[in-house]
Amino acid sequence: MLEDLKKEVYEANMALPANNLVTLTWGNVSQVDREKGVFVIKPSGVDYNDLKPEDMVVVSLDGHVVEGDLNPSTDTPTHAFLYRHWTDLGGIVHTHSKWAVAFAQAGIPVPAAGTTHADTFYGDVPVARRLTKNEVDSEYELNTGKSIVRAFESEDIDPKAVPGVLTNDHGPFTWGKDAMDAVHNAIVLDVVAEIDYHTMNLNPSQDIHVPQYLLDRHYYRKHGENAYYGQNTH
């Protein structure tokens, strides 16, 4: 069952090493089928060179394996919580991409510093707070999902407008309308984190945030009913 979705999720997973977003096996992609109430995710710890579409694991939205011979990604409870909580999400990516992890480990949001950022993220990419020992010792991955949602709700950030987060001490999660869209956002996040790192070092005393009018212009020329970037017409 779900052979087309497994193929799509496999291809999205393979796009991670192709875009230098993963080292070894440190990443995972999933995509949900809302009608069937399941999502498909990469198996845990399998070398990308050995990965096959049929290895993808089908999981229910409450996080139980429905189909597949391999253990699903260890981050499955995080994906499941995000799909349950944010019902518009179609695909989720987690990586340990280097520049985003550097910001995550420093506990610093990726600032909305220029139009490269504004094209994809309508504001800073926030950091979900460090988990407590109790949260890590019991249901670590579920609590990671909860900490992500809390970061957005406490700062009143719309997850559709800012489709990514840094989990403190761990790394980035991004999402989108489907798995490939979430991969696109993971690529952008690592690029803008690298650019921001250099911008901050070149001029440490400057507030590097892009002005609101440029943030608006760049975000909305790619998103919403008045988008005109690329082949959009209205």
Ligand SMILES: O=C(CO)[C@@H](O)[C@@H](O)COP(=O)(O)O
């Ligand atoms: O950080 C970790 C494991 O410690 C995971 O996020 C990462 O390596 C990906 O794990 P999976 O291979 O998807 O189980």
